[in-house]
Amino acid sequence: MHLSPSPSWPQIVLAVLLASDVLMSVRPLPFIQACLDGVKLPRDWWWVLLVVKTLAIVGLLVGIKHDGIGFSANVGVIVYFVCASIAHIRARFTKQEFWVNCLGFLAVAVAAFVISFAV
Secondary structure (H helix, E strand, O other): OOOOOOOEEEEEEHHHHHHHHHHHHHHOHHHHHHHHHHOOOOHHHHHHHHHHHHHHHHHHHOOOOOHHHHHHHHEEEEEHHHHHHHHHHHHHOOOHHHHHHHHHHHHHHHHHHHHHOOO
């Protein structure tokens, strides 16, 4: 295992997907609202998710040139979506949003980590 992503394209793909999620969450689309309401996240806290995901994007991109930062950011994204999955399960909100959004992002984050750092 190494601390510099090689190849770096999975980190870029993950960053682009997270950026699209952030853009769709600024004024949450109905399926995002359903997801956040489904896990009972107070609306006053929704902005925190935008900040966390934006910081993850920056970490993933900066980490392409600086050893360890992308590794840490990718691990952070994995932890974020594991926690989101737990929140969905605890709230018994395992509808399509859970399977597509939450587990989909978790799968992409794990794949990006494995391809960039573990191979």
